Amino acid sequence: MIKKFLESIGEYFLFLKMVFRKPEKWKIFWRQLVVESDKLILSSILLVGVISLFIGGVLVIQTASNLENPIIDKMYIGYMVRESLILEFCSTMIALILAGKMGSNISSEIGSMRITEQIDAMEMMGVNSAGFLVLPKLVATTVLSPLLMLLSLALGLVGGWIVVESTYIIPPPSYITGIKAFYNGFYIFYSCFKMSLFCFMISSIAAFNGYYAKGGSLGVGQSSTRSIVITSILILLADLIVTQLMLY
Amino acid sequence: MIKVEHLYKGFDGTPVLKDISVTYEPGKCNMIIGASGSGKTVLLKNLIGLMEPDSGDIYYGDRRMSELTSREKMKLRQRIGILFQGSALFDFATVIENVMFPMEFFTDWSPAQRRERAQYCLEKVNVIGSDDKYPNELSGGMQKRVGIARAIALNPEFLFCDEPNSGLDPYTSILIDRLISDLTKEFNMTTVVNTHDMNSILEIGDKIGFIHQGTLLWQGDRHSILETDCRELRDFVCANTLARNIIEGR
DSSP states (O other), X not given: OHHHHHHHHHHHHHHHHHHTSOOSOHHHHHHHHHHHIXXXXXXXXXXXXXXXXHHHHHHHHHHHHHOOOTTSOTHHHHHHHHHHIIIIIIIIIHHHHHHHHHHHHHHHHHHHHHHTTHXXXXXXXXXXXXXHHHHHHHHHHHHHHHHHHHHHHXXXXXXXXXXXXXXXXXXXXXXXXXXXXXXXXXXXXXXXXXXXXXXXXXXXXXXXXXXXXXXXXXXXXXXHHHHHHHHHHHHHHHHHHHHHHHHO | OEXXXXXXXXXXXXXXXXXXXXXXXXXXXXXXXXXXXXXXXXHHHHHHTSSOOSEEEEEETTEEGGGOOHHHHHHXXXXXXXXXXXXXXXXXXXXXXXXXXXHHHHOOOOHHHHHXXXXXXXXXXXXXXXXXXXXXXXXXXXXXXXXXXHHTTTOOSEEEEESTTTTOOHXXXXXXXXXXXXXXXXXXXXXXXXXXXXXXXXXXXXXXXXXXTTEEEEEEOTTXXXXXXXXXXXXXXHTSHHHHHHHTTO
């Protein structure tokens, strides 16, 4: 069991070595990068947007219900919602959601190419299949995912504002004051960094599981499930380590 | 020319190929035949470098495969065309993009030149008017044809076909066989076909090697196969009604 685990880690890093080989033709790489950005990042905007909008609203209600204290200024509700969104929700929670969406997409796509010999065909042509298939996905998700985080933050705050405006749970000016108070730019950097790291983990682990999928369609399904489970656990572990390293 | 010398291959201590020595010549359809599980796919995978032999040598021309650097192997692979059992067309690409795929990587041709060459290859295999279709919109026979067009796109010296007729009706099978044979002769390729289809063997088998339980038991051509004294080969051949009737003079 331990030997198998260590072997898998070794295989994963050897796989990354193949992925990061210089592309045969940069023109093909840039073209694939655009395709993958559209498929993995742009197509996630709706899901991320809808979830963020609702979570922002829910956070306002929950925070307001927990801070029904006349001594505490209502603007702190807006402040706490913003901090919750920046520090945890917009990076870690969104990454966990993307682990399901992007992870299964990448793993099943590459896995089905493996079992239908498409990857063998590429290799036999002399094409570095790992580089062609995986590198554009890794770059697209790692570089562009902070934009999803920023979008999630913006829509989360909008969601909170909609709830505030429509229910008057706190005065809207207090909410606006709160979300602007004690702004710390480093938290944005921290959250963007986490998002990039998590998305790198999602795409590389999913691609690794898909690339070595075995056993027909059942194997593809198993590799997809395995990549989501492993990635979710590793995201939480990495969250803990990165937070300790960057915030303390 | 491809030469195999004393090739052994096994898995988990079980030998799958035992002392295989054979030469595949250019301009001929060289067939590897045998029952399922006999080791012919393992031999093909060793030939194309998807598996490493345990011992023995494979020569492409005068170069020993095991001595090639990874860069030289990459170069060699560009001289090889392969038709996979399931065609292995790329799902993300249309028919014409599939055929242009190797050209994009390994030539400096302009898009117009690539398209022209791809259309020439597609015409060769008689796939016309399906340029913008995706593989899942094609029949099995059409997919095989596109697979052949992609395999010959870079004018390869070596063509490998793994069970080219599997899943095809007899009529389409014969068309695919003739296509492989015609292209082999036209471009003087060294073609190696892995099959257990007796119709194919009798139709295009210029040189035939029969593998039984990992051993190359018999070599000959499509004429001598019907007169063989090899009992295992006769059993294999006579499992096909047409061949049995020919042998029995009916």
